[in-house]
Amino acid sequence: MRVLIVEDDPVHAQAAARVVASLGHEAVVAGDGEHAQQRLRAEPFDLVILDWLLPRMSGFEVLYWIRRTLGTTPAVLFVTSKSLDDDIVLAMDAGADDYIVKPFRVAEFASRVSALLMRSTRDAARTGAIRAGDYVLNPRERTILLRGEPIKLTPKEFDLVEFFFSNIGKLLSRKVVCISTWGRELDPDSRTLDTHIYRIRQKLELGPENGLRLSSVYTHGYRLEDVSSGPAHDSAAAHRPSLQPALARPLTPAGFECE
Numbered sequence: 001m002r003v004l005i006v007e008d009d010p011v012h013a014q015a016a017a018r019v020v021a022s023l024g025h026e027a028v029v030a031g032d033g034e035h036a037q038q039r040l041r042a043e044p045f046d047l048v049i050l051d052w053l054l055p056r057m058s059g060f061e062v063l064y065w066i067r068r069t070l071g072t073t074p075a076v077l078f079v080t081s082k083s084l085d086d087d088i089v090l091a092m093d094a095g096a097d098d099y100i101v102k103p104f105r106v107a108e109f110a111s112r113v114s115a116l117l118m119r120s121t122r123d124a125a126r127t128g129a130i131r132a133g134d135y136v137l138n139p140r141e142r143t144i145l146l147r148g149e150p151i152k153l154t155p156k157e158f159d160l161v162e163f164f165f166s167n168i169g170k171l172l173s174r175k176v177v178c179i180s181t182w183g184r185e186l187d188p189d190s191r192t193l194d195t196h197i198y199r200i201r202q203k204l205e206l207g208p209e210n211g212l213r214l215s216s217v218y219t220h221g222y223r224l225e226d227v228s229s230g231p232a233h234d235s236a237a238a239h240r241p242s243l244q245p246a247l248a249r250p251l252t253p254a255g256f257e258c259e
Contacts, residue, residue: 001046002026006036033057045074052080067095075116095155098183130165133211133228137165164224173221
């Protein structure tokens with residue numbers, strides 16, 4: 001698989017390239033955001049390893065351009081020196097698939113790269129729409145409709161919704177939800193998951209009237225339940241107006257740590 005490394009420091013870039021090559025993948029280096037755009041326009045890549053601090057064009061701007069121009073492919077691993085929760089949420093909501101904070105261990109970096117490439121392979125093979133309650137979720141197009149009307153979600157909100165829709169009726173722990181959506185457990189004090197849960201409940205209008213309910217199970221996690229056959233849903237459906245469908249360096253000092 002092909003990996004684009006966007007990093008202005010040659011030592012960092014070559015260190016990352018060696019790790020990617022050791023995993024059996026092709027590594028291509030771009031020294032700034034403009035060069036990265038040129039490569040991405042001309043060639044297909046499965047993963048972009050993107051540094052936050054770049055000359056002339058920030059990593060966040062490159063990320064925004066990737067998602068606006070290329071959609072959900074390639075996957076993006078954000079590399080940052082910032083560990084503030086708000087900065088990380090900003091990057092993830094803008095479409096990053098995962099992030100890693102400098103300095104990091106080689107093994108951790110290699111694990112993140114492998115996980116994202118495996119996820120890319122899995123996602124490419126997934127095609128079928130998921131129908132539940134009054135919703136239709138399309139994994140390939142990354143869209144979700146409520147009674148034919150599209151619902152606008154951020155990339156990370158969609159990842160979370162897709163995971164719940166793929167596991168309707170199952171009790172999912174916070175740990176499992178975080179690892180499946182963010183690729184890791186989140187800090188115990190982080191409110192990132194709670195914030196995203198609140199947002200998708202509001203945006204999707206989850207409730208018996210639309211056939212699905214997202215329940216919090218105290219100390220255990222969450223469960224998305226299909227209640228489309230219940231009386232509350234049937235009563236609401238009977239009185240609901242119909243909606244027309246919408247138109248459609250060496251590895252060690254800089255950034256890497258010794259094992």
